[in-house]
Amino acid sequence: MTRTKWMRLGVRDLADILRWVGMQDARLLDDFHYRMIRGREFVSFRMVPRYTIEIGTSEIVVVAHVKPGAWQSLFAGTPALLKRAARRVSTAITALKPAHVLPAPARTAELYQFAAPRLSSPSRR
Numbered sequence: 001m002t003r004t005k006w007m008r009l010g011v012r013d014l015a016d017i018l019r020w021v022g023m024q025d026a027r028l029l030d031d032f033h034y035r036m037i038r039g040r041e042f043v044s045f046r047m048v049p050r051y052t053i054e055i056g057t058s059e060i061v062v063v064a065h066v067k068p069g070a071w072q073s074l075f076a077g078t079p080a081l082l083k084r085a086a087r088r089v090s091t092a093i094t095a096l097k098p099a100h101v102l103p104a105p106a107r108t109a110e111l112y113q114f115a116a117p118r119l120s121s122p123s124r125r
Contacts, residue, residue, distance in 0.1 A: 005057055009064040017043055017064045025050045041066040 011017055021029065028048035035042045044063045053060065 005053055005055055005060045007060055007062045009062055010067050011064055012067055012069065014041065014043065014066060017062075020064075021047065040068060 009017070009020065011020070024047065026047045027050045029045055031044075031046040033042075033044045035044075042063065042065045044061065047060045047062055048058055049060065052058075
């Protein structure tokens, strides 16, 4: 039964991963995967060190993630803040609009009572 040793590594910069691997005296590095998840960078790879591992495997799978600094966390939170502000503005605008606008009543023609026709005089016939 082969086992795999997993290691999670938090770094401040992607170059720190290479420095760490250099200190580990790795014999082989392969299966690199780079991902960006919610604004955070993740790198995973398989490492075969020159030293023996005590759990019965010859390789280590390393998952490294870049810890966000103060500026990165500030910029990473900006889209969420903008989305929240836009949502609040749109709800305020919909609250200001009347729920249902009734159409103005149409003005109909008023009926007038015309004067009774005059009887014409016999001389006009």
